[in-house]
Amino acid sequence: MITIYDIANATGVSAPTVSKALNGTGHLSEKTREFILKKAHEMGYEPNSAARSLATKRTYLIGVIYDDPGMQRGFSHPVFSVVLNKFKENVEAAGYDIIFLSCHTKMSYRAHAAFRSVEGIAIINAESRFSEELEDLGKVGIPCISTNAVIPGICTIISDNKKAGYKAAEYLVSMGHKKIGFLGAPNDSFFYASKERQEGFFQYLSEHNIPIDKDFCEDCEDWNVKAGQKGFEKLYNRHPDMTAVFAVSDLLALGILDYVHEHKIKIPDDLSIVGFDDDYISEYTNPRLTTFRQDSESIANLAADLLLQHVVGVPVPNKMIHIPCEFMERDSVQRR
Structure with missing residues (x-):
């Protein structure tokens, strides 16, 4: 195995200089750094992550928590x-490097993070x-960031989501719709994207003096197509006169499309639909789905x-940042 000492002998510089070049540290000229890196590549040098960790007392590992129980899409x-x-x-x-953390074994996220x-x-x-x-991860001091769950x-x-x-x-009101349904999804204390989308929806109606009838709202049991089909069936049975519906995910909207196809309801002639997520299939439905x-x-x-x-000690804001x-x-x- 090629070591930094072999590279030092081949380049005529010291081992510490080679180390600085390989790790991107120290005050080296670009010419010297490039010369060392090129020689290391020619010699087939591969960094030893274990030795690096021992020397720096760092692992350079980022844990990733990724689960998808609701949509059941996994990595797609x-x-x-x-x-x-x-x-x-x-x-x-x-x-x-990244490593996936799991809570499906007897080990907690916190324990798995410590173990790795x-x-x-x-x-x-x-x-x-x-x-x-x-929530436990938010209390132990390990640097964390979230892209969905709102964790103290x-x-x-x-x-x-609200905007x-x-x-x-x-948009639906501007297109002349008055009887508009809302098809939501499960919410809880950490995961409330559906609730935020509903709050924004109701805010517009309230600001424009449009009556809010919560009987036109239905929360589905989950975030997938089957749940969307079942949820919309309940909503439509209550209000077959509605002319439009906003679904908080495209998969729920696809469930609506399944239902209306079975019941000979024409989109957008009889019913207009707005979804959310811009799922890859949304551009290929018939008709193509209006969405976010x-x-x-x-x-x-x-x-x-x-x-x-955060990992290197720079404080990050403890708040939600909206994109x-x-x-x-x-x-x-369709315009009414």
């Missing part, structure tokens, strides 16, 4: 898969049934930046 999740990939690119470019000696944790998406475990003591970067809900109501696109890359970039700052969504107007809404 329309939002969080992009967040995960972009986050991974950012931290690896900074010299860190991670320097920080990114909570990309998580299960609400582990809320106590997540942990900075959360999240889409501006998107406001825009959905504004979350800025997953901006969420990931900011999450990586803040977490890496705007983009409205994607397509063909599933």
